[in-house]
Amino acid sequence: MIIGQVIGSVFSTRKSEKLIGNKFMIVRPEKSMKADGNDLVAIDIIGAGIGEKVLVAEGSAARIGCDMKDAPVDAAIVGIIDEGQELSD
Amino acid sequence: MIIGQVIGSVFSTRKSEKLIGNKFMIVRPEKSMKADGNDLVAIDIIGAGIGEKVLVAEGSAARIGCDMKDAPVDAAIVGIIDEGQELSD
Amino acid sequence: MIIGQVIGSVFSTRKSEKLIGNKFMIVRPEKSMKADGNDLVAIDIIGAGIGEKVLVAEGSAARIGCDMKDAPVDAAIVGIIDEGQELSD
Amino acid sequence: MIIGQVIGSVFSTRKSEKLIGNKFMIVRPEKSMKADGNDLVAIDIIGAGIGEKVLVAEGSAARIGCDMKDAPVDAAIVGIIDEGQELSD
Amino acid sequence: MIIGQVIGSVFSTRKSEKLIGNKFMIVRPEKSMKADGNDLVAIDIIGAGIGEKVLVAEGSAARIGCDMKDAPVDAAIVGIIDEGQELSD
Numbered sequence: 001m002i003i004g005q006v007i008g009s010v011f012s013t014r015k016s017e018k019l020i021g022n023k024f025m026i027v028r029p030e031k032s033m034k035a036d037g038n039d040l041v042a043i044d045i046i047g048a049g050i051g052e053k054v055l056v057a058e059g060s061a062a063r064i065g066c067d068m069k070d071a072p073v074d075a076a077i078v079g080i081i082d083e084g085q086e087l088s089d
Numbered sequence: 090m091i092i093g094q095v096i097g098s099v100f101s102t103r104k105s106e107k108l109i110g111n112k113f114m115i116v117r118p119e120k121s122m123k124a125d126g127n128d129l130v131a132i133d134i135i136g137a138g139i140g141e142k143v144l145v146a147e148g149s150a151a152r153i154g155c156d157m158k159d160a161p162v163d164a165a166i167v168g169i170i171d172e173g174q175e176l177s178d
Numbered sequence: 179m180i181i182g183q184v185i186g187s188v189f190s191t192r193k194s195e196k197l198i199g200n201k202f203m204i205v206r207p208e209k210s211m212k213a214d215g216n217d218l219v220a221i222d223i224i225g226a227g228i229g230e231k232v233l234v235a236e237g238s239a240a241r242i243g244c245d246m247k248d249a250p251v252d253a254a255i256v257g258i259i260d261e262g263q264e265l266s267d
Numbered sequence: 268m269i270i271g272q273v274i275g276s277v278f279s280t281r282k283s284e285k286l287i288g289n290k291f292m293i294v295r296p297e298k299s300m301k302a303d304g305n306d307l308v309a310i311d312i313i314g315a316g317i318g319e320k321v322l323v324a325e326g327s328a329a330r331i332g333c334d335m336k337d338a339p340v341d342a343a344i345v346g347i348i349d350e351g352q353e354l355s356d
Numbered sequence: 357m358i359i360g361q362v363i364g365s366v367f368s369t370r371k372s373e374k375l376i377g378n379k380f381m382i383v384r385p386e387k388s389m390k391a392d393g394n395d396l397v398a399i400d401i402i403g404a405g406i407g408e409k410v411l412v413a414e415g416s417a418a419r420i421g422c423d424m425k426d427a428p429v430d431a432a433i434v435g436i437i438d439e440g441q442e443l444s445d
Contacts, residue, residue, distance in 0.1 A: 001291070001308040001341055003277065010092065010176065012144055014135055015168030018154060024090070024144065024168075026176070032295075032306045039121045041090040041144060046281055055279055055291065055308060057339035060149050060327050065285060065339025072146035072154025072167040074090055078339040079282030079291075087277065087293070099181065099265065101233055103224055104257030107243060113179070113233065113257075115265070117210075128210045130179040130233060149238050161235035161243025161256040163179055188359065188443065190411055192402055193435030196421060202357070202411065202435075204443070206388075217388045219357040219411060238416050250413035250421025250434040252357055268380070268397040268430055270366065299384075299395045313370055322368055322380065322397060324428035327416050332374060332428025345428040346371030346380075354366065354382070 001057050003081055004029040006048050010041065018071040019043075025077060027056055030087055042075040043068075053087070055079035090146050092170055093118040095137050099130065107160040108132075114166060116145055119176055131164040132157075142176070144168035179235050181259055182207040184226050188219065196249040197221075203255060205234055208265055220253040221246075231265075233257035268324050270348055271296040273315050277308065285338040286310075292344060294323055297354055309342040310335075320354070322346035357413050359437055360385040362404050366397065374427040375399075381433060383412055386443055398431035399424075409443070411435035 004027040012024065022043045029038055030053075040056070045066050048054045054077045062076035063069055081087075093116040101113065111132045118127055119142075129145070134155050137143045143166045151165035152158055170176075182205040190202065200221045207216055208231075218234070223244050226232045232255045240254035241247055259265075271294040279291065289310045296305055297320075307323070312333050315321045321344045329343035330336055348354075360383040368380065378399045385394055386409075396412070401422050404410045410433045418432035419425055437443075 001339075003308060008176075010144075010174055011171045012168035013171050015144065016134060016154065019168060030306075033308075034305065038123065039119075041092060041122075045283060055277075055282065057341050059341050061330050061339045061341040063150050063154070065283065065330070065337060070154060072090075072150045072165060074146050074148050074150040076339060079279035079286060082278045082280050085277055087275075097265075099233075099263055100260045101257035102260050104233065105223060105243065108257060127212065128208075130181060130211075152239050152243070159242060161239045161254060163235045163237050163239040186443075188411075188441055189438045190435035191438050193411065194401060194421065197435060216390065217386075219359060219389075241417050241421070248420060250357075250417045250432055252413045252415050252417040268428075270397060297395075300397075301394065312372060322366075322371065324430050326430050328419050328428045328430040332372065332419070332426060343428055346368035346375060349367045349369050352366055354364075 001055050002029050002033040003053055003087060004056055005053050006050050008050065016072050027054060040075050042077050043073050044077040046077050046080055048077050048080050053081040055081060090144050091118050091122040092142055092176060093145055095139050095141050095143055097139065105161050116143060129164050131166050132162050133166040135166050135169055137166050137169050142170040144170060179233050180207050180211040181231055181265060182234055184228050184230050184232055186228065194250050205232060218253050220255050221251050222255040224255050224258055226255050226258050231259040233259060268322050269296050269300040270320055270354060271323055272320050273317050275317065283339050294321060307342050309344050310340050311344040313344050313347055315344050315347050320348040322348060357411050358385050358389040359409055359443060360412055361409050362406050364406065372428050383410060396431050398433050399429050400433040402433050402436055404433050404436050409437040411437060
Protein backbone atom coordinates (compact mmCIF):
# COMPACT_ATOMS: atom_id res chain seq x y z
CA MET A 1 0.00 0.00 0.00
CA ILE A 2 1.05 3.59 -0.23
CA ILE A 3 0.20 6.70 1.74
CA GLY A 4 -1.00 9.81 -0.03
CA GLN A 5 -3.05 12.92 0.42
CA VAL A 6 -6.51 13.40 -1.06
CA ILE A 7 -6.17 16.47 -3.27
CA GLY A 8 -9.50 16.44 -5.03
CA SER A 9 -12.20 14.40 -6.65
CA VAL A 10 -13.43 13.95 -10.17
CA PHE A 11 -16.82 13.29 -11.71
CA SER A 12 -17.71 10.93 -14.52
CA THR A 13 -21.31 10.81 -15.67
CA ARG A 14 -20.77 8.38 -18.56
CA LYS A 15 -19.10 5.39 -16.94
CA SER A 16 -19.27 1.65 -16.42
CA GLU A 17 -22.51 0.88 -14.62
CA LYS A 18 -20.47 -1.11 -12.13
CA LEU A 19 -18.93 2.14 -10.98
CA ILE A 20 -22.20 3.92 -10.26
CA GLY A 21 -22.34 5.24 -6.72
CA ASN A 22 -18.59 5.48 -6.24
CA LYS A 23 -16.60 8.61 -5.57
CA PHE A 24 -13.37 9.03 -7.48
CA MET A 25 -10.75 10.70 -5.34
CA ILE A 26 -7.46 12.02 -6.65
CA VAL A 27 -4.65 10.97 -4.35
CA ARG A 28 -1.14 12.42 -4.42
CA PRO A 29 1.34 9.90 -2.99
CA GLU A 30 3.81 11.05 -0.33
CA LYS A 31 7.11 12.07 -1.87
CA SER A 32 8.83 9.24 -0.02
CA MET A 33 6.43 6.75 -1.56
CA LYS A 34 6.46 7.65 -5.21
CA ALA A 35 8.41 9.95 -7.46
CA ASP A 36 6.65 13.10 -8.72
CA GLY A 37 3.96 12.79 -11.34
CA ASN A 38 2.17 9.77 -10.00
CA ASP A 39 -1.17 10.92 -8.72
CA LEU A 40 -3.81 8.25 -8.96
CA VAL A 41 -7.58 7.98 -8.88
CA ALA A 42 -8.99 5.77 -6.14
CA ILE A 43 -12.47 4.88 -5.02
CA ASP A 44 -13.14 5.65 -1.38
CA ILE A 45 -14.81 3.13 0.91
CA ILE A 46 -13.92 5.01 4.10
CA GLY A 47 -15.17 8.55 3.58
CA ALA A 48 -11.96 10.52 3.38
CA GLY A 49 -11.99 14.30 3.02
CA ILE A 50 -9.85 16.60 0.92
CA GLY A 51 -6.49 17.07 2.58
CA GLU A 52 -6.57 13.88 4.63
CA LYS A 53 -3.71 11.41 4.44
CA VAL A 54 -4.92 8.01 3.40
CA LEU A 55 -3.79 4.44 2.87
CA VAL A 56 -4.33 3.28 -0.71
CA ALA A 57 -4.38 -0.34 -1.88
CA GLU A 58 -3.73 -1.01 -5.56
CA GLY A 59 -4.36 -3.84 -7.99
CA SER A 60 -6.69 -6.77 -7.36
CA ALA A 61 -6.55 -5.92 -3.64
CA ALA A 62 -8.64 -2.82 -4.30
CA ARG A 63 -11.29 -4.69 -6.21
CA ILE A 64 -11.54 -7.86 -4.16
CA GLY A 65 -10.74 -6.32 -0.79
CA CYS A 66 -13.50 -3.75 -1.17
CA ASP A 67 -16.24 -6.20 -2.12
CA MET A 68 -16.32 -4.98 -5.71
CA LYS A 69 -14.82 -8.05 -7.30
CA ASP A 70 -16.63 -7.57 -10.60
CA ALA A 71 -15.95 -3.83 -10.99
CA PRO A 72 -13.21 -2.11 -13.00
CA VAL A 73 -11.46 -0.69 -9.95
CA ASP A 74 -7.70 -0.87 -9.43
CA ALA A 75 -7.12 1.49 -6.50
CA ALA A 76 -9.02 2.18 -3.29
CA ILE A 77 -8.69 4.27 -0.17
CA VAL A 78 -8.82 1.67 2.58
CA GLY A 79 -7.77 3.67 5.62
CA ILE A 80 -7.24 7.19 6.93
CA ILE A 81 -3.89 7.82 8.55
CA ASP A 82 -4.19 9.05 12.14
CA GLU A 83 -3.15 12.67 12.50
CA GLY A 84 0.06 13.71 14.15
CA GLN A 85 2.21 10.91 12.82
CA GLU A 86 5.52 11.72 11.26
CA LEU A 87 5.98 10.20 7.84
CA SER A 88 9.49 10.26 6.51
CA ASP A 89 9.30 12.65 3.60
CA MET B 90 -7.18 4.28 -11.99
CA ILE B 91 -5.61 7.08 -13.92
CA ILE B 92 -6.98 9.91 -16.01
CA GLY B 93 -5.72 10.45 -19.52
CA GLN B 94 -6.67 11.86 -22.89
CA VAL B 95 -7.59 9.73 -25.87
CA ILE B 96 -5.06 10.72 -28.53
CA GLY B 97 -5.78 8.14 -31.19
CA SER B 98 -6.66 4.58 -31.98
CA VAL B 99 -4.84 1.70 -33.58
CA PHE B 100 -5.92 -1.21 -35.75
CA SER B 101 -4.84 -4.82 -35.56
CA THR B 102 -6.22 -7.24 -38.13
CA ARG B 103 -4.20 -10.26 -36.99
CA LYS B 104 -5.01 -10.60 -33.30
CA SER B 105 -6.26 -12.93 -30.61
CA GLU B 106 -9.79 -13.94 -31.54
CA LYS B 107 -10.83 -12.93 -28.03
CA LEU B 108 -10.08 -9.34 -28.99
CA ILE B 109 -12.29 -9.26 -32.07
CA GLY B 110 -14.79 -6.41 -31.96
CA ASN B 111 -12.77 -4.22 -29.62
CA LYS B 112 -11.40 -0.79 -30.35
CA PHE B 113 -7.87 -0.08 -29.21
CA MET B 114 -7.51 3.50 -28.03
CA ILE B 115 -4.22 5.20 -27.31
CA VAL B 116 -4.44 7.08 -24.04
CA ARG B 117 -1.92 9.65 -22.85
CA PRO B 118 -2.00 9.94 -19.05
CA GLU B 119 -2.27 13.39 -17.45
CA LYS B 120 1.14 14.78 -16.58
CA SER B 121 0.22 14.73 -12.91
CA MET B 122 -0.63 11.05 -13.16
CA LYS B 123 2.35 9.54 -14.88
CA ALA B 124 5.74 10.69 -15.94
CA ASP B 125 6.22 11.36 -19.66
CA GLY B 126 6.51 8.47 -22.03
CA ASN B 127 3.80 6.26 -20.72
CA ASP B 128 1.00 6.21 -23.24
CA LEU B 129 -1.00 3.02 -23.10
CA VAL B 130 -3.44 1.11 -25.26
CA ALA B 131 -6.85 0.50 -23.71
CA ILE B 132 -10.04 -1.08 -24.92
CA ASP B 133 -13.06 1.19 -24.72
CA ILE B 134 -16.35 0.01 -23.25
CA ILE B 135 -17.83 3.50 -22.99
CA GLY B 136 -17.49 5.02 -26.44
CA ALA B 137 -14.91 7.75 -25.87
CA GLY B 138 -13.87 10.08 -28.67
CA ILE B 139 -10.49 11.46 -29.62
CA GLY B 140 -9.58 14.30 -27.28
CA GLU B 141 -11.83 13.25 -24.42
CA LYS B 142 -10.45 12.80 -20.93
CA VAL B 143 -11.10 9.33 -19.64
CA LEU B 144 -10.76 7.15 -16.58
CA VAL B 145 -8.61 4.07 -17.25
CA ALA B 146 -8.50 0.92 -15.12
CA GLU B 147 -5.46 -1.30 -15.41
CA GLY B 148 -4.59 -4.90 -14.60
CA SER B 149 -7.12 -7.60 -13.81
CA ALA B 150 -9.68 -4.86 -13.12
CA ALA B 151 -9.82 -4.09 -16.85
CA ARG B 152 -10.39 -7.69 -17.81
CA ILE B 153 -12.77 -8.81 -15.08
CA GLY B 154 -14.51 -5.47 -14.56
CA CYS B 155 -15.38 -5.23 -18.26
CA ASP B 156 -16.87 -8.71 -18.56
CA MET B 157 -13.94 -9.97 -20.63
CA LYS B 158 -12.45 -12.25 -18.04
CA ASP B 159 -10.95 -14.64 -20.57
CA ALA B 160 -9.47 -12.01 -22.91
CA PRO B 161 -5.90 -10.70 -23.02
CA VAL B 162 -6.82 -7.20 -21.95
CA ASP B 163 -4.94 -5.27 -19.28
CA ALA B 164 -6.32 -1.74 -19.63
CA ALA B 165 -9.78 -0.33 -20.28
CA ILE B 166 -11.51 3.01 -20.55
CA VAL B 167 -14.23 2.75 -17.90
CA GLY B 168 -15.48 6.31 -17.68
CA ILE B 169 -15.40 9.68 -19.40
CA ILE B 170 -14.44 12.61 -17.20
CA ASP B 171 -17.09 15.32 -17.10
CA GLU B 172 -15.97 18.45 -18.88
CA GLY B 173 -15.04 21.62 -17.05
CA GLN B 174 -13.29 19.98 -14.15
CA GLU B 175 -9.89 21.20 -13.11
CA LEU B 176 -7.33 18.44 -12.85
CA SER B 177 -4.16 19.41 -11.07
CA ASP B 178 -1.58 19.31 -13.83
CA MET C 179 -1.61 -2.97 -23.43
CA ILE C 180 1.41 -1.42 -25.02
CA ILE C 181 2.73 -1.33 -28.55
CA GLY C 182 6.27 -2.36 -29.28
CA GLN C 183 8.52 -3.76 -31.95
CA VAL C 184 9.78 -7.33 -31.99
CA ILE C 185 13.56 -6.97 -31.95
CA GLY C 186 14.61 -10.56 -31.45
CA SER C 187 13.94 -13.83 -29.74
CA VAL C 188 15.68 -15.82 -27.07
CA PHE C 189 16.05 -19.52 -26.40
CA SER C 190 15.83 -21.34 -23.10
CA THR C 191 16.44 -25.09 -23.08
CA ARG C 192 16.20 -25.53 -19.31
CA LYS C 193 12.85 -24.08 -18.40
CA SER C 194 9.55 -24.72 -16.68
CA GLU C 195 7.85 -27.58 -18.49
CA LYS C 196 4.76 -25.42 -18.74
CA LEU C 197 6.68 -23.16 -21.09
CA ILE C 198 7.69 -25.89 -23.55
CA GLY C 199 6.63 -25.07 -27.09
CA ASN C 200 6.56 -21.33 -26.61
CA LYS C 201 8.68 -18.78 -28.40
CA PHE C 202 10.13 -15.98 -26.32
CA MET C 203 10.19 -12.75 -28.25
CA ILE C 204 12.02 -9.64 -27.14
CA VAL C 205 9.78 -6.61 -27.56
CA ARG C 206 10.97 -3.01 -27.40
CA PRO C 207 8.10 -0.70 -26.43
CA GLU C 208 7.43 2.42 -28.50
CA LYS C 209 9.16 5.43 -27.01
CA SER C 210 5.79 7.04 -26.36
CA MET C 211 4.72 3.99 -24.38
CA LYS C 212 7.63 3.40 -22.05
CA ALA C 213 10.82 5.16 -21.17
CA ASP C 214 14.08 3.64 -22.45
CA GLY C 215 15.35 0.49 -20.87
CA ASN C 216 12.13 -1.40 -20.71
CA ASP C 217 12.33 -4.19 -23.24
CA LEU C 218 10.36 -7.20 -22.20
CA VAL C 219 10.09 -10.86 -23.10
CA ALA C 220 6.69 -12.00 -24.32
CA ILE C 221 5.31 -15.25 -25.60
CA ASP C 222 3.76 -15.03 -29.04
CA ILE C 223 0.37 -16.54 -29.81
CA ILE C 224 -0.02 -14.71 -33.13
CA GLY C 225 3.12 -15.48 -35.10
CA ALA C 226 4.85 -12.11 -35.21
CA GLY C 227 8.08 -11.61 -37.11
CA ILE C 228 11.19 -9.64 -36.25
CA GLY C 229 10.56 -5.95 -36.93
CA GLU C 230 6.78 -6.12 -36.68
CA LYS C 231 4.90 -3.79 -34.37
CA VAL C 232 2.80 -5.71 -31.92
CA LEU C 233 0.24 -5.29 -29.17
CA VAL C 234 1.44 -6.75 -25.87
CA ALA C 235 -0.76 -7.62 -22.89
CA GLU C 236 0.88 -7.87 -19.50
CA GLY C 237 0.06 -9.43 -16.15
CA SER C 238 -2.66 -12.00 -15.58
CA ALA C 239 -4.20 -10.95 -18.92
CA ALA C 240 -1.30 -12.63 -20.73
CA ARG C 241 -1.67 -15.87 -18.86
CA ILE C 242 -5.43 -16.20 -18.70
CA GLY C 243 -6.21 -14.47 -21.98
CA CYS C 244 -3.89 -16.80 -23.89
CA ASP C 245 -5.29 -20.04 -22.46
CA MET C 246 -2.18 -20.67 -20.39
CA LYS C 247 -3.68 -20.05 -17.01
CA ASP C 248 -1.33 -22.41 -15.19
CA ALA C 249 1.89 -21.25 -16.88
CA PRO C 250 4.46 -18.75 -15.57
CA VAL C 251 3.79 -16.21 -18.30
CA ASP C 252 3.32 -12.49 -17.61
CA ALA C 253 3.46 -10.95 -21.10
CA ALA C 254 2.11 -12.02 -24.48
CA ILE C 255 1.93 -10.71 -28.02
CA VAL C 256 -1.81 -10.66 -28.68
CA GLY C 257 -2.02 -8.69 -31.93
CA ILE C 258 0.02 -7.35 -34.81
CA ILE C 259 -0.43 -3.66 -35.54
CA ASP C 260 -1.59 -3.01 -39.11
CA GLU C 261 1.10 -1.36 -41.21
CA GLY C 262 0.95 2.26 -42.24
CA GLN C 263 -0.49 3.60 -39.03
CA GLU C 264 1.08 6.60 -37.41
CA LEU C 265 1.87 6.09 -33.76
CA SER C 266 2.67 9.23 -31.85
CA ASP C 267 6.34 8.84 -31.01
CA MET D 268 9.99 -9.88 -3.99
CA ILE D 269 12.17 -7.05 -2.86
CA ILE D 270 14.36 -6.49 0.18
CA GLY D 271 13.95 -3.38 2.26
CA GLN D 272 14.43 -2.00 5.73
CA VAL D 273 11.60 -1.36 8.15
CA ILE D 274 11.86 2.36 8.91
CA GLY D 275 8.65 2.90 10.87
CA SER D 276 5.02 2.08 11.25
CA VAL D 277 1.82 4.01 10.81
CA PHE D 278 -1.56 3.92 12.51
CA SER D 279 -5.00 4.11 10.95
CA THR D 280 -8.01 4.09 13.25
CA ARG D 281 -10.64 4.59 10.55
CA LYS D 282 -9.97 1.77 8.09
CA SER D 283 -11.52 -1.17 6.26
CA GLU D 284 -12.73 -3.63 8.88
CA LYS D 285 -10.82 -6.32 7.00
CA LEU D 286 -7.62 -4.58 8.03
CA ILE D 287 -8.35 -4.56 11.78
CA GLY D 288 -5.57 -6.19 13.74
CA ASN D 289 -2.85 -5.58 11.20
CA LYS D 290 0.27 -3.51 11.67
CA PHE D 291 1.25 -1.21 8.83
CA MET D 292 5.00 -1.05 8.48
CA ILE D 293 6.83 1.45 6.30
CA VAL D 294 9.53 -0.30 4.31
CA ARG D 295 12.30 1.45 2.43
CA PRO D 296 13.58 -0.75 -0.41
CA GLU D 297 17.30 -1.35 -0.80
CA LYS D 298 18.85 1.12 -3.23
CA SER D 299 19.75 -1.75 -5.55
CA MET D 300 16.12 -2.86 -5.61
CA LYS D 301 14.24 0.36 -6.27
CA ALA D 302 15.10 3.90 -7.17
CA ASP D 303 14.65 6.56 -4.46
CA GLY D 304 11.18 7.63 -3.51
CA ASN D 305 9.56 4.26 -3.39
CA ASP D 306 8.87 3.46 0.22
CA LEU D 307 5.83 1.28 0.65
CA VAL D 308 3.45 0.25 3.39
CA ALA D 309 3.27 -3.48 4.09
CA ILE D 310 1.41 -5.58 6.59
CA ASP D 311 3.66 -7.76 8.71
CA ILE D 312 2.91 -11.44 9.29
CA ILE D 313 6.36 -12.21 10.69
CA GLY D 314 6.92 -9.71 13.48
CA ALA D 315 9.69 -7.55 12.09
CA GLY D 316 11.22 -4.75 14.13
CA ILE D 317 12.28 -1.26 13.14
CA GLY D 318 15.62 -1.42 11.39
CA GLU D 319 15.38 -5.04 10.31
CA LYS D 320 15.86 -6.00 6.67
CA VAL D 321 12.87 -7.82 5.33
CA LEU D 322 11.54 -9.64 2.29
CA VAL D 323 8.41 -8.03 0.89
CA ALA D 324 5.93 -9.67 -1.50
CA GLU D 325 3.68 -7.40 -3.54
CA GLY D 326 0.44 -7.74 -5.45
CA SER D 327 -1.96 -10.66 -5.13
CA ALA D 328 0.87 -12.67 -3.56
CA ALA D 329 0.62 -10.52 -0.43
CA ARG D 330 -3.10 -11.00 -0.11
CA ILE D 331 -3.45 -14.65 -1.04
CA GLY D 332 -0.10 -15.81 0.30
CA CYS D 333 -0.81 -14.36 3.73
CA ASP D 334 -4.26 -15.93 4.13
CA MET D 335 -6.03 -12.60 3.72
CA LYS D 336 -7.55 -13.25 0.35
CA ASP D 337 -10.53 -10.96 0.92
CA ALA D 338 -8.61 -8.01 2.39
CA PRO D 339 -7.39 -4.87 0.62
CA VAL D 340 -3.71 -5.69 1.09
CA ASP D 341 -1.13 -5.40 -1.70
CA ALA D 342 2.18 -5.74 0.14
CA ALA D 343 3.36 -7.93 3.01
CA ILE D 344 6.52 -8.63 4.94
CA VAL D 345 6.98 -12.36 4.45
CA GLY D 346 10.48 -12.94 5.79
CA ILE D 347 13.27 -11.35 7.78
CA ILE D 348 16.66 -11.37 6.10
CA ASP D 349 19.33 -13.13 8.17
CA GLU D 350 21.89 -10.69 9.55
CA GLY D 351 25.42 -10.51 8.23
CA GLN D 352 24.59 -11.02 4.58
CA GLU D 353 26.01 -8.68 2.03
CA LEU D 354 23.41 -7.22 -0.29
CA SER D 355 24.76 -5.55 -3.37
CA ASP D 356 23.94 -1.91 -2.84
CA MET E 357 8.98 -11.73 -18.48
CA ILE E 358 12.38 -10.15 -18.18
CA ILE E 359 15.90 -11.48 -18.54
CA GLY E 360 18.44 -10.91 -15.82
CA GLN E 361 21.57 -12.31 -14.27
CA VAL E 362 21.65 -14.15 -10.97
CA ILE E 363 24.03 -12.11 -8.83
CA GLY E 364 23.54 -13.76 -5.46
CA SER E 365 21.17 -15.34 -3.03
CA VAL E 366 19.82 -14.38 0.34
CA PHE E 367 18.77 -16.33 3.42
CA SER E 368 15.76 -15.80 5.62
CA THR E 369 15.35 -18.06 8.64
CA ARG E 370 12.25 -16.34 10.04
CA LYS E 371 9.79 -16.40 7.17
CA SER E 372 6.31 -17.43 6.09
CA GLU E 373 6.05 -21.19 6.47
CA LYS E 374 4.78 -21.31 2.90
CA LEU E 375 8.20 -20.20 1.77
CA ILE E 376 10.13 -22.96 3.53
CA GLY E 377 12.33 -24.90 1.15
CA ASN E 378 12.69 -22.13 -1.40
CA LYS E 379 15.88 -20.42 -2.44
CA PHE E 380 15.77 -16.66 -2.81
CA MET E 381 17.94 -15.52 -5.68
CA ILE E 382 18.86 -11.92 -6.36
CA VAL E 383 18.43 -11.16 -10.04
CA ARG E 384 19.78 -8.07 -11.77
CA PRO E 385 17.74 -7.31 -14.91
CA GLU E 386 19.52 -6.68 -18.20
CA LYS E 387 20.08 -2.99 -18.79
CA SER E 388 17.84 -3.12 -21.84
CA MET E 389 15.05 -4.57 -19.71
CA LYS E 390 14.99 -2.30 -16.70
CA ALA E 391 16.62 0.91 -15.64
CA ASP E 392 19.31 0.69 -12.93
CA GLY E 393 18.23 0.08 -9.39
CA ASN E 394 15.73 -2.63 -10.01
CA ASP E 395 17.21 -5.85 -8.75
CA LEU E 396 14.59 -8.26 -7.54
CA VAL E 397 14.36 -11.38 -5.40
CA ALA E 398 12.94 -14.44 -7.15
CA ILE E 399 12.40 -18.01 -6.12
CA ASP E 400 14.10 -20.52 -8.38
CA ILE E 401 12.28 -23.58 -9.70
CA ILE E 402 14.93 -24.40 -12.30
CA GLY E 403 18.22 -24.56 -10.41
CA ALA E 404 20.06 -21.53 -11.75
CA GLY E 405 23.61 -20.75 -10.67
CA ILE E 406 25.27 -17.45 -9.83
CA GLY E 407 26.14 -15.63 -13.04
CA GLU E 408 23.61 -17.41 -15.23
CA LYS E 409 21.17 -15.39 -17.31
CA VAL E 410 17.61 -16.30 -16.50
CA LEU E 411 14.03 -15.67 -17.50
CA VAL E 412 11.96 -14.23 -14.66
CA ALA E 413 8.16 -14.18 -14.47
CA GLU E 414 6.54 -11.64 -12.16
CA GLY E 415 3.17 -11.20 -10.49
CA SER E 416 0.53 -13.90 -10.22
CA ALA E 417 2.33 -15.79 -13.00
CA ALA E 418 5.15 -16.60 -10.59
CA ARG E 419 2.85 -17.90 -7.92
CA ILE E 420 0.33 -19.80 -10.02
CA GLY E 421 2.70 -20.85 -12.79
CA CYS E 422 5.10 -22.42 -10.30
CA ASP E 423 2.50 -24.47 -8.43
CA MET E 424 2.72 -22.27 -5.36
CA LYS E 425 -0.65 -20.66 -5.65
CA ASP E 426 -1.06 -20.12 -1.92
CA ALA E 427 2.43 -18.76 -1.24
CA PRO E 428 3.55 -15.13 -0.96
CA VAL E 429 5.72 -15.26 -4.06
CA ASP E 430 5.67 -12.56 -6.75
CA ALA E 431 8.72 -13.43 -8.87
CA ALA E 432 10.24 -16.70 -10.08
CA ILE E 433 13.08 -17.88 -12.25
CA VAL E 434 11.29 -19.99 -14.86
CA GLY E 435 14.02 -20.59 -17.43
CA ILE E 436 17.76 -20.34 -18.00
CA ILE E 437 18.78 -18.48 -21.14
CA ASP E 438 20.91 -20.60 -23.48
CA GLU E 439 24.50 -19.38 -23.62
CA GLY E 440 25.91 -17.60 -26.62
CA GLN E 441 22.88 -15.56 -27.45
CA GLU E 442 23.22 -11.88 -28.04
CA LEU E 443 20.85 -9.78 -26.00
CA SER E 444 20.52 -6.20 -27.09
CA ASP E 445 22.07 -4.25 -24.23
